[in-house]
Amino acid sequence: MGKFFDDIKPVHQDFIAAQKLFFVASAPLSDQGHVNLSPKGLDSFRVLSSSKVAYLDIVGSGNETSAHLRENGRITFMFCAFDGPPNILRLYGKGYTVLPGDPEWPELSALFTLLPATRQIIVADIHKVQTSCGFGVPLYEYTGERDHAAKWAEKKGPEGLEAYKAEKNLVSMDGLPTELGA
16 A cells, blocks of 8 residues: 655655644664654644645754754654545655754745744655555544644743853763754
């Protein structure tokens, strides 16, 4: 049932654009390290070309993806149809972190609505795309976005966000440096 492709086809791009939720997976090279799997939403994903994607990343309690990408670049994205016909789409690639102040920031950040908690943009070059049936994915109804991240960031303020990133986002849970901690 699964099919593989060398790039993101227009039908894949249409499917991605219709999804309200996606998942990001990354892992360190060490077999003692922890695999990271994070849900993402907030209209934060963009297909840049048939082989390149990016997502706007907000401040969180960890920064595992950035640390893993800095170490080895491996990243996988997964999109599931929670309504309509069943489908799962995975994008396999090599990624990197773009921070405010980096040369790519102005062009990439213009593609998103920046949020008070914006931390970085994750970019990935995609080398393999997989679709599969998704028959086991349940149906869910989308009722809206949560506003907790925006309220939390506004309450922290710019200095509070910087202090939080310095405390929580400079290294991974396995001690690997992130781009913020480099």
